Amino acid sequence: MQYMILIYGDEKNFALMASDPEAQRKMYEAFAGYNTELRGAGVLRAGGELKPTHSATTVRVRDGKIVTVDGPFAETKEQLGGYYIIDVPHLDDAVKWAARCPAAHGGSIEVRPIGVTPDTH
Amino acid sequence: MLTAVIDSICRSEGARVLAGLIRRFGDFDLAEDALQDAFTKAMEVWPLQGLPAVPAAWLTTVAQRRALDLIRRRATGPVYSDEPPDIAAPEATESGGSEPHPADVSGVDDDRLRLVFTCCHPAILQPAQVALALRTLCGLSTREIARAFVEPEATTAQRLVRVRRKIRDAGIPYEVPSREQLPERLQAVLGVVYLVFNEGYAATETPGLVRPDLCAEAIRLARLLVELMPQQPEATGLLALLLLHDARRATRVGSDGMLVPLEEQDRSRWNRPAIAEGLALLDAALALRQRGPYQLQAAIAALHAQAGRAEDTDWAQITALYGGLLRERPSAVVELNAAAALAMAGDTERALAWIARIASSGELADYHLLHAAQADLLRRLGRLGPACDAYRAALALVRNEAERRYLQRRLGECGG
Numbered sequence: 001m002q003y004m005i006l007i008y009g010d011e012k013n014f015a016l017m018a019s020d021p022e023a024q025r026k027m028y029e030a031f032a033g034y035n036t037e038l039r040g041a042g043v044l045r046a047g048g049e050l051k052p053t054h055s056a057t058t059v060r061v062r063d064g065k066i067v068t069v070d071g072p073f074a075e076t077k078e079q080l081g082g083y084y085i086i087d088v089p090h091l092d093d094a095v096k097w098a099a100r101c102p103a104a105h106g107g108s109i110e111v112r113p114i115g116v117t118p119d120t121h
Numbered sequence: 122m123l124t125a126v127i128d129s130i131c132r133s134e135g136a137r138v139l140a141g142l143i144r145r146f147g148d149f150d151l152a153e154d155a156l157q158d159a160f161t162k163a164m165e166v167w168p169l170q171g172l173p174a175v176p177a178a179w180l181t182t183v184a185q186r187r188a189l190d191l192i193r194r195r196a197t198g199p200v201y202s203d204e205p206p207d208i209a210a211p212e213a214t215e216s217g218g219s220e221p222h223p224a225d226v227s228g229v230d231d232d233r234l235r236l237v238f239t240c241c242h243p244a245i246l247q248p249a250q251v252a253l254a255l256r257t258l259c260g261l262s263t264r265e266i267a268r269a270f271v272e273p274e275a276t277t278a279q280r281l282v283r284v285r286r287k288i289r290d291a292g293i294p295y296e297v298p299s300r301e302q303l304p305e306r307l308q309a310v311l312g313v314v315y316l317v318f319n320e321g322y323a324a325t326e327t328p329g330l331v332r333p334d335l336c337a338e339a340i341r342l343a344r345l346l347v348e349l350m351p352q353q354p355e356a357t358g359l360l361a362l363l364l365l366h367d368a369r370r371a372t373r374v375g376s377d378g379m380l381v382p383l384e385e386q387d388r389s390r391w392n393r394p395a396i397a398e399g400l401a402l403l404d405a406a407l408a409l410r411q412r413g414p415y416q417l418q419a420a421i422a423a424l425h426a427q428a429g430r431a432e433d434t435d436w437a438q439i440t441a442l443y444g445g446l447l448r449e450r451p452s453a454v455v456e457l458n459a460a461a462a463l464a465m466a467g468d469t470e471r472a473l474a475w476i477a478r479i480a481s482s483g484e485l486a487d488y489h490l491l492h493a494a495q496a497d498l499l500r501r502l503g504r505l506g507p508a509c510d511a512y513r514a515a516l517a518l519v520r521n522e523a524e525r526r527y528l529q530r531r532l533g534e535c536g537g
Contacts, residue, residue, distance in 0.1 A: 001292045090294035091244060113291050 002045065002114040003094040005084040009107030011052050014081065030102035038086065043097065047084040078108055085114070123168050131160045132260035134177045136345075139257055140232030141181060143295050146188050149239070149288045153257075155188035156180070233258075234349045235295050241310040242293050249284040250313050252277060258345070259338045269320060269335055307350075311359045311415060314342045318363050322370060323521060336367050347402075357406035358416035364399035365422035368392040373523075380527035384431040396426045414450040417442055436466035453484040457494055464498050473498045489518035493528060500535055509537030 017023045038044035053072040060067045072079060081103070088094050091111070098109040135156065142152035159180045173179035240254045248270075255261045255269070267277035287293065298306040321335025343360040350356050372386040403419045421442050428434040443459035456479055464472035476495050485491040496511030512532040519525045 003292075090292040090296075091242075092294050092296070092298075094292070095244075111291075115290075 001090065001094075002085060002087050003091075004112045004114055005086060005094070005098050005101065006080060006110040006112060007082040007084075007101065007103045007107060008076075008078040008110065009081050009103055010077065011079050011081065013106060014052070027102065034100060034102055037100070038084065038097065043086045043088050043093075045085040045087050047082070049082040050080060052081075053079045081107070124164070126172075127164055127167055130172070130176045131163060131180070134180060135160075135260040136233055136236060136258045137177055138180045138184060140236040142184055142188060143236065143239075144232050145185065146192075147295065149295070150285050151188055151191055152184075153285065154191060155184040158187045159184035231297065233345065234297050237310055237346065237349070238297055238306055239288070239293060239295050241306070241313050242288075243306070243309065244291060244293055245284055245287060247313065247316070249280055249287075250309075251316055252280050253284050254313055254342065255317065255338065256281060258342055261338070307353060307355065310346065311355060314339050314346065314359060315363075315415075317342065318366070322366060322373075336363070336370060339363055340367060352409065354406040354409040354411045355413040355415045357402050357409075358413060358419045361399045361402035361406060362415055362419035362422055364395045364402065365419060365426050368395040368399065368426060378523055378526060379530065380521075380523040382527070383425065388429065388431075391426070399423065399426065412445070412449070414446060417446045417449060421446075434465070436462060440466045453479055453482070454488070457485065457488075457491060461494050461497075464501070469498055469502055473502070487518055489515045489520075489524070489528075491515075492518065493524075496528075496531065496535075500531065505535045505537075508535045512537060 017027065035044070035047065038047075056070075056072045058069045058071060058073045060069075084097075084101075086094060086097055088097065091113075094111045094113075098104060098111050101109055103109065138159070139152055139156050142155060143149055146152055146155075162183050163176075163180065167173070236257060237254070240257060241250045245253070252266050252270075255266050256263070261269070263278050263281065264274050266281075267274040270277070297303075317335055318339035321337075321339065340360070340363050343356070343363050346353075346356040347360050368391050369383075369386060371392070372388075372390050373381060375381050399419070400423055403416065403423055406416050406419070421439050424435050424439050424442070440459065440462045443455065443462050446455055447459055457476065460472045460475040460479070463475065473495070476491065476498070479485060480491060480495070492511045492515035496508050496515060499505075499508035499511055509532060512528055512535065516525065516528050516532065519528060
């Protein structure tokens, strides 16, 4: 089964790290290690770090009109900062991987199963 | 009535058959649907053909065929032509004839264990865990579960639909947890069983309200857990605790519908065989030398059960056991109970101060028993004015009729 690992965290903490190269290095090392583990286990299908929400644009179509708004879809305490797509037999395995994500310590990791559509087998 | 007999058989065999179906087909929903259809068929066929010699085998055979049929109908891909043809109803020879797959029989205990842990998976909200456990393990109907939790039947039905959907969509595994996870997951399972028991234990005996005996169901579940995991002392401890509590249930509410406190209960009406069994189980659990919160609570209950009269209760020992419980499972409620025991052991002033500290932390502000405990201690010390205030505070929060009447009585005794 495919699961999306959605990484939520407080961007303010992330921004603080910009002035702390040592903390930055540690974090990237942790993620590099995590990515290696995912690949080594053969479960990684995709993944990426998202640029902060100030770079986001939200698009809606209402009454036939395209409405474009600066920013994320909603203001939230924690923001979506990255994702992984993994392929594992069941939820418990997905949860184990989510718990090993370095961002799980300060942030929240949502584990969402990916539904099967006709094109994705 | 034959219907009642068939219903009872389906209930007692249901969990076993369901567990095997889930293992076979790996689909909770499908297994439930197939089993439901097998029950319906049993209701139609058994009155005509007689009860099968091995009901579980009959139900398994029919349910498996039904499941294969359902898979065929749901499949969007090619039809699996090598599956056995669907037979509308089994012949009378099915009763002993068609043997279930060997793995169905040998793996039965593991299957039921898997079912228990699946019901109590952390990805499921606890109320849904309870509803699912009552349904799949105890075979209660939606209506019975709804009545037990005093909610509309539609709400319970929705709850069950949602949880089965969650299991399917999220891919919750049908598995016994790994060794590292087992202790924590087991505590969750025991917690669910305890919750079920408490619902039955603390509920009022309201005349005219028909409801299943939740205490009996909880004890049945606890027995199943002990049967499946005999080396887990906490499972045995829980069963001991439930039996010891249940032994007193008949004396808990008076004929006037008022709660009878422990010290006023008629001990001659306590269920002595249940107490004996509970004590034996506690000994067995303690012999495994792995203390835990349920064993501790059972030990406390045992001391109450063994006291011939209320004044013979070994409160000092109970207080010591609460100390142990606080170390294992610190919580405001346990602290409250420990303080109450301390008061009974003789140190009422210290106990009152302790309860005052709990109260000032704000933690149990809406818990009627906090105020009731305060009121009780103040009453014993002769401080009737403050006792009345505390009884009134408890009355403002109490929801159970039997308890409300008891508090009202005490308030009256204090001149309030």
